[in-house]
Amino acid sequence: xxxxxxxxxxxxxxxxxxxxxxxxxxxxxxxxxxxxxxxxxxxxxxxxxxxxxxxxxxxxxxxxxxxxxxxxxxxxxxxxxxxxxxxxxxxxxxxxxxxxxxxxxxxxxxxxxxxxxxxxxxxxxxxxxxxxxxxxxxxxxxxxxxxxxxxxxxxxxxxxxxxxxxxxxxxxxxxxxxxxxxxxxxxxxxxxxxxxxxxxxxxxxxxxxxxxxxxxxxxxxxxxxxxxxxxxxxxxxxxxxxxxxxxxxxxxxxx
Numbered sequence: 001x002x003x004x005x006x007x008x009x010x011x012x013x014x015x016x017x018x019x020x021x022x023x024x025x026x027x028x029x030x031x032x033x034x035x036x037x038x039x040x041x042x043x044x045x046x047x048x049x050x051x052x053x054x055x056x057x058x059x060x061x062x063x064x065x066x067x068x069x070x071x072x073x074x075x076x077x078x079x080x081x082x083x084x085x086x087x088x089x090x091x092x093x094x095x096x097x098x099x100x101x102x103x104x105x106x107x108x109x110x111x112x113x114x115x116x117x118x119x120x121x122x123x124x125x126x127x128x129x130x131x132x133x134x135x136x137x138x139x140x141x142x143x144x145x146x147x148x149x150x151x152x153x154x155x156x157x158x159x160x161x162x163x164x165x166x167x168x169x170x171x172x173x174x175x176x177x178x179x180x181x182x183x184x185x186x187x188x189x190x191x192x193x194x195x196x197x198x199x200x201x202x203x204x205x206x207x208x209x210x211x212x213x214x215x216x217x218x219x220x221x222x223x224x225x226x227x228x229x230x231x232x233x234x235x236x237x238x239x240x241x242x243x244x245x246x247x248x249x250x251x252x253x254x255x
Contacts, residue, residue: 004141005161006108006133006148008073014155017060022129024053025182026220029126032094036122038114041107042098044086045124048224050217051090058085061095073131074111074151076104091220105151108133112144179228185211186221187229 010018021027027049034043047057061083064070070078080100087094101110112135113120121136135141141160149158179187189211194201202210208218 001136001138002162004135004137006135006145007159007161008108008131008133008152009157009159010129010131011155012129014153016064017057018126018129018131020053020057020060021126024049025128025180026050026217027053027057027127029124031122031124034109034122034124036109036113036120037118038106038110040080040098040100041109041113042096045095045097046092047095048092048220050214050220052214052216054088054091054093057093071153072099072101072107072110073153073156074105074107074148075153076101076106078102090216091223105147108144108148111147112137115144115147179225180221183221183225183228186213186218187225189218190222 010022012019012022021029027047029045029047032044032046034041036042047054049057065081065083070081072078078099079102080098083095083097085093086096099107101107105111106114109120109122109124112122112133116135116137116139123134125132135144141162145158145160152158189207190196190204193207193210195204195207204219204222205215208215211218213221
């Protein structure tokens, strides 16, 4: 089995939901489960980001799901779009969605399922202008690549990379995710301003004001950085099986 990565890059204005990811570097989504046939794709996504951005995401999803003119990444009409917010807190959403596309060139998971067959193993993630699909398959991907590339909507572009052995099959439980520049800066600012000292020298509100970031955004970035550090510690020092879907995006925080 080999893992192939299909990355679709979106220009600003090409997709209302992806525009939100482009506008907000702290917004991130990854799949928890994906299933597809040649016509339908459904699954569960975990989306994390600042509270105000997630609220805007809720609004945009509602508009797109109810718009009869919504199309897939390759132009096929979306004939059915259902979504349910399974859980929600100020920092994250877990969203179940089902999309069915009609006649015409279809999106990556539907094309891949058509070529490979049902039971295809997939993962996806969205950040910035990139919507990345990871496919675990044991056959050439040229046909999938050509069908998708030739039919992408205007404003979208495609790159394909073969990664070889997928990370999920490696026996290294060490955390491989890294801090984003924004999360690193937030952690550095908190340390420099005595946030972790006893007694605490500055609050989140004060530090956020110093670095010219909203309180909710700074709190989100700092929480993500702290979760990353906790996971690194667990991987190095504790008897924790990190294959049990423990990652920073799944650690909930109490505000």
